Amino acid sequence: MPIPALVHGVLPQGTYLATLTEIWAAFDQAGSTTRPVLNHVLEHAVALIWLKDPSALIYVDGSYITSNLDPADVDLAVRSNVWDDILFAVAFSTAYPGEERYLDFFFNDMQSKQHMEDLFREIRGSTLRKGIIQLQP
Numbered sequence: 001m002p003i004p005a006l007v008h009g010v011l012p013q014g015t016y017l018a019t020l021t022e023i024w025a026a027f028d029q030a031g032s033t034t035r036p037v038l039n040h041v042l043e044h045a046v047a048l049i050w051l052k053d054p055s056a057l058i059y060v061d062g063s064y065i066t067s068n069l070d071p072a073d074v075d076l077a078v079r080s081n082v083w084d085d086i087l088f089a090v091a092f093s094t095a096y097p098g099e100e101r102y103l104d105f106f107f108n109d110m111q112s113k114q115h116m117e118d119l120f121r122e123i124r125g126s127t128l129r130k131g132i133i134q135l136q137p
Contacts, residue, residue, distance in 0.1 A: 003133065009067040010123065011131030015059075018133050020046060027065060034070040041102045042074045046135060048092055053082035058135040061120035062104065065133055076105045077116035077132075083107050 003016050003026040018026070024039055042060070049056050062075030078088075084107050093100045106116040121129045 004131070006067050011065060011133070013121070013129040014131045015117075016131055016133050017136050019136050023060065023065070023133060023135075029069050032069050034072065035064075038064055038071060038074050038102055041096070041099045042076075044096045044099060045074070045076060045092060045103055045105070048095060049078060049080065049083060049088070050137065053080045054137075056080040056083065057110075057117075059117040059120060060133040060135060061117075073102045073104055075120065076103065077120055078105060078107045079110050079112070079115075079117075080107055081109050084109075 003018050003022060004012055004014075020043055023042070027035070029035055042064070046058060049058060057079040059077040060074065061077065062073065063071035064074045085105065088105060088107060089100065092103070108116060117132060117134075120132045123130050
């Protein structure tokens with residue numbers, strides 16, 4: 001399912017499968033000073049995650065996938081039996097020094113009862129739900 005048009009600045013409720021290229025095309029905004037950097041950070045994070053765990057499920061959320069011209073960071077929820085928050089933080093900051101400040105990440109194992117991707121669907125201060133993106137290789 002292609003990434004749909006934004007409604008009131010966010011994705012409509014649902015989970016949308018997309019590649020990095022599709023995300024970049026859908027959320028490219030001329031004049032943004034942060035999106036080019038965030039695109040590289042997302043690409044680096046995804047490559048590192050899938051290098052050690054090709055079966056990891058990666059969900060993208062936050063202001064990066066909204067109409068916000070200059071989001072501050074990229075939010076990822078990752079389901080992986082290989083990675084956890086600490087292992088990834090060390091590996092990412094070692095591989096890409098300085099980029100960690102542009103990335104928020106939350107890891108759960110595949111069998112976890114906690115699903116950060118469900119939390120990502122919530123709109124703060126509202127009962128409405130928004131869409132998220134599940135990355136595809």
